[in-house]
Amino acid sequence: MRIGFHTDAFNSAYWNFERCLQWAQKNNVPCIECGVIDGASWIHGLGYQPHVALYEDPLLLRRKMESYGVRFSQIDAAYPLSGKDGPLYGVPYVLKTLPWAKLVGCERIATTDGLHAPEGLSDEEAMALMKRSYEQILELAELYEITITIEVHGYFTTNPDRLEEMLAFCDSPYLRMNLDTGNTFIAGQDPVEFARRFVDKIVHVHVKDVSESLAAAVRGEETGIAVSHCALGDGVNADNIRRCLEILRDHGYDGVLSIECEGQGGPMIEQSLAWLRKTLQELDIPEDTE
Numbered sequence: 001m002r003i004g005f006h007t008d009a010f011n012s013a014y015w016n017f018e019r020c021l022q023w024a025q026k027n028n029v030p031c032i033e034c035g036v037i038d039g040a041s042w043i044h045g046l047g048y049q050p051h052v053a054l055y056e057d058p059l060l061l062r063r064k065m066e067s068y069g070v071r072f073s074q075i076d077a078a079y080p081l082s083g084k085d086g087p088l089y090g091v092p093y094v095l096k097t098l099p100w101a102k103l104v105g106c107e108r109i110a111t112t113d114g115l116h117a118p119e120g121l122s123d124e125e126a127m128a129l130m131k132r133s134y135e136q137i138l139e140l141a142e143l144y145e146i147t148i149t150i151e152v153h154g155y156f157t158t159n160p161d162r163l164e165e166m167l168a169f170c171d172s173p174y175l176r177m178n179l180d181t182g183n184t185f186i187a188g189q190d191p192v193e194f195a196r197r198f199v200d201k202i203v204h205v206h207v208k209d210v211s212e213s214l215a216a217a218v219r220g221e222e223t224g225i226a227v228s229h230c231a232l233g234d235g236v237n238a239d240n241i242r243r244c245l246e247i248l249r250d251h252g253y254d255g256v257l258s259i260e261c262e263g264q265g266g267p268m269i270e271q272s273l274a275w276l277r278k279t280l281q282e283l284d285i286p287e288d289t290e
Contacts, residue, residue: 001248002288003276004031004073004256006206007050008227009263014048021068023266027273028289031073031256032065033110036100038093051076054096058104065104072106073256074149074178074204080114081133082126082156091133098144108147108204110178111137113154113166115223127156127165134169141174149178149204152194153224158187160197167201177201181244182208182228182260185237188220195244199251205244207276208260209235229262233275242279249285 007020015023017034024032035051043049052061065071077097079090090111097109111134118126134148141148156162167177179202184191195202210219211230215237232241245257259276263269280287 001254001280001285002031002073002256003029003259003273003280004033005029005259005269005273006076007032007034009259009261009269010050010265011227013263013265015050015265016047017050017052018064020050021065021070024070025068027270029273030070030289031258032070033072033074033076033256033258035076035078036097038096054100058100062104072101072104073258074108074110075101075104075106076110078110078112078151078153080154081111081130082113082121082154083118084120084129086129087133091136094137094148095140098140098146101146102144106146108149109141110149110151110204112151113156115154117155123156123162127162130156130166131169134166134175138170138172138175142172145174147174147176147203149176151178151206152180152183155223158184158189158223160189160194163198167198176203178204178206179244180206180208180224180260181237181241182206182210183224185210185240186215186219186225187223191237191240192243192247195247199247199253202248202253203255205248205253205255205257206260207232207241207257207272208237209233209241209272210237211235227262228260229268231261231268231275232259232272233279234271238275242283245279245283245285249283254288 037053081090181191
């Protein structure tokens, strides 16, 4: 398995994307994941945001990433698709990201639903809306040979029965799942059961712990965590993460484990990286650093 990280870790440090590449190179982390911006943002333009804009040339960025020995594991284009504005904003956002991702050399794009029940729609209406959206997205994704992942993050995706329906929206090998160990847990679900039930569909993993205080305050009431302020191994979800890794190992998973936590400018994500590497060694899971 390869280790990666989401650049959200450095949102609070106001790093730019290249500084994240430097951190990855320094710590021998071969994979990176970031969000894409469709348009211009002052904070990004000033170099205070660790994500990339779609106006940036993907071939030049690919060359820069190769010079650091880092590649994309996934691009985050997860504008919620479950609400009324999903087809209006979310679908074009993903469709615009597809050719950019192809040129930059990324094989996966993350999508998801909203955190809460969509306003003005019944659950069945929202599911029908999302089905049509995914059908449109997958039509082009297949042409570009880019996998669309559904991240466990919101009202529908943290419900395993609804998630199973969503993963069947299209009969395509390019529609797969991004397991998130933290979001499943904070939603009151069992990350281990999620991993076991959907192991055939998992192609990318967000590794995220949950602090004891956050779990006590909101578990079962929230569906997702933007960024976990808890290092891997320090929270109440650590044993679940370990058991998920065992399930993935036994199934032959050889994909990316993308760390999602607050970085604190380096120290917290470095602690998470050390814990994950130690855990992989204990579980006899080889780490691919290429």
